Amino acid sequence: MKHWRRLERELDCWETPPTLWWRDDDATAPSAALEQLLQLSDRHAIPLHLAVIPAHSEIALAKRLSRSHLTWVLQHGWDHQGYAGPGERKRELGGPRPRPEILQQLRQGRERLQQQFGPRALDILVPPWNRIDDDLLTLLPALGYRRLSILGPRPMEPEGPRQINVHIDIIDWKARRFAGQEAVIHQLVRHLEARRLGSVDATEPTGLMTHHLDHDDACWDFLADLTGALGDRVRWVGGRPCWTAERRLRSIA
Template sequence: MTPARDAFLSELDARAAAGRPLVLWLRDDDAVEPTPALDRLLGLMGALPLTLAVIPAATGPALARHLAGRQAVSVAVHGWSHRNHAGPVEKSQELGAHRPAATVLAELGAGARHLSALHGDRALPLLVPPWNRIAPGVIAGLRGAGFAALSTFGPQARAAGQGLAEVNSHLDIIDWRGTRGGRPAEALWSEALGLARMDLPALGVLSHHLVHDGAAWAFLEDLVALTASHPGAVWPGVARIIAKAQDPGS
């Protein structure tokens, strides 16, 4: 137990008493094929909904076969190839303004069709930009390319007025600028508490199963154990969150 975890649990208790459960969803990036780490994630989540952001150019039938029968798992389009097209002094971007928007959108459309052919209804019209970065000109063309929703990182809106639902991730469990492993649990619980108090439509947890160390797995396991059956938290799945964003009265 940590003070921040205790405070987060108290927040859930208060939400349960008020009938306002915290809406949670998990987005795990960079899936391409079956691995022991993916199996560990699937086992950890159990029957809870999980969204895998899959890199279309790098994936094939093996992953689709591996996920067969797992009704709680959905698949999102994670760019096309997760290739950086930015310059050497820029932040990494695949979907930036470095290429014509029409070129980028053609790749994304091909990626969506590829995942749909592999995964059927499991594949959602949801785009997850690699590195969570995307040019406004690309966003403007997403509806025409067949996408209904966009997921980046943080509470800010990027697709306002574009007819897209936004279902962002907010809590990244990986320390990318330091150990490149799991962030300290106390820091994560403290951040989760702050996010819960923002009354977001849904709090998105971001993971990357391929780089998880013991700390990352331990936090995710603790979060799931704490919230899976708590009346102050719900895991409706991203498809339902998207539907709610598209029709708030639903």
């Protein structure tokens, strides 16, 4: 319980509720896990951003999402294949692959999502494994991406598109299970505190990253507890109206 108290103490320090956003990765098709996710988003009216893998995305997913007005689609690379040069960690967007091939696949993926999901598909790229090589960043705006979402506080002056990142990962990937209340609440409090104290960009919403297909029961229990506990003490943001409005404000400023 002391972790939850720590979260409450942090929220007490905010004069207005801090902004949060929710990104869930690796969607391709309807499933029982997806239903559970959509229910959670519905229950608390939280906008849900699904990072969909274009190469494997099924039209049945678009059909299912058409009944959910709170769900948005982001582009999760092209086919989620890992490549790596010697000594590198695997990545789809970068590594030893020829750049024209990567860009062509991204273009194809973008078109496919737009065809399947229409205006629900946003101009946001989510690189698989949250990794993308630096030389690709500056090429993204020409492909039509307005935003990029990776892991960690966004840089104040980024190369390439503006970032809208995630900061909380609920899974311990080595053990492939829930990372535990303490570890997850720690990530949340740490980012909120850094925003409040100005050591990171305070205007970046704190991003929750989930992977519905990989959740064990403890992940689901925690998400139900967290979304319930946060209630109206935070402001969940997202979706086309929200990101568009933010861009307009920035162009005025």
